[in-house]
């Protein structure tokens with residue numbers, strides 16, 4: 520799909536990036552079969568191939584319109600289409616760049632801008648933590664549909680004192696410490712038993728603002744993290760690990776995001792190279808985990824977040840680790856499909872998001888699991904709002920099965 524960039528876009532870096540990605544597309548349509556929004560709507564413009572055509576039109580100077588925005592907004596950026604594409608089209612890069620261009624050419628109507636600004640300011644803020652605390656206090660009086668949206672408070676438990684020479688950095692992210700404080704602490708305790716100390720550090724990974732129409736703010740978060748984390752890198756942390764797979768994916772992309780910034784490019788690339796998902800890192804401790812942990816015949820269903828399987832390309836890694844310990848992850852139909860969480864998508868596109876969650880929960884519960892495990896805070900909160908079955912991060916579950 521050749522794109523003929525016209526001035527002034529011919530020299531615009533975002534346009535050139537999107538055009539080079541779209542140029543690899545051979546129109547085969549294999550991607551449509553794995554696209555959740557195409558499956559729900561059956562409309563070519565709500566599938567990846569149709570969206571690539573819309574992007575091409577915009578890049579070739581056709582006037583940008585609300586129809587283009589509508590179909591690009593409905594995209595979850597789940598990147599299932601990238602996994603399916605035989606031509607290696609990096610759809611995610613193309614859609615991110617084109618959305619930014621679209622916002623420059625045709626500013627979003629005031630209501631949409633206000634909604635996104637409010638979300639950027641609220642999610643992960645002190646006000647978010649406060650609202651969550653109030654919600655938890657009132658939880659037992661709320662109707663079930665509302666109650667499920669507020670995860671019960673679980674104590675994080677102690678964070679081990681850093682006593683080992685081997686150390687990893689654990690950035691906490693912005694939303695997870697308030698919603699699920701136990702997850703990072705559970706990882707820290709598992710690693711402690713394996714002879715690795717963990718250093719917790721704060722800061723949003725940058726994806727929140729980047730995906731809510733504030734790419735400059737997202738990059739500011741990335742630069743702040745590079746500055747804050749670098750002293751730990753210089754002191755020799757052997758990995759940087761985020762338990763939320765969406766945040767982990769973002770950190771793995773730091774090198775690309777800051778590649779044009781001479782003051783940050785080198786450090787950002789080094790940080791990206793150190794980023795590991797817990798499943799990747801723990802795979803190096805298989806013998807020790809065999810000794811410490813047992814999960815014989817546990818019937819669990821694992822939901823692989825898109826950021827883990829399509830973004831980080833680590834599909835099957837968590838299931839392999841748990842299976843080795845004796846667990847029986849149940850087969851999940853259409854496991855490549857998004858659950859509908861996708862950052863703030865569940866708030867911005869509630870109807871599509873709800874339908875995707877129903878489909879996902881039906882697939883996850885078909886085999887009768889005792890609980891559902893996942894690897895990303897957004898998916899866990901979103902799926903949890905649709906079921907009474909227990910759902911939590913797999914590292915919390917693992918800790919419970921290790922002595």
Ligand code: SF4
Pocket residue numbers: 553554555556557565566567570593594595596597598599600601610
């Ligand atoms: S990123 Fe996901 S929702 Fe968007 S076009 Fe690709 S498969 Fe469809």
Ligand code: SF4
Pocket residue numbers: 543544545546547548549550551567568600603604605606607608
């Ligand atoms: S699978 Fe790849 S090459 Fe085929 S239409 Fe989709 S994006 Fe284009």
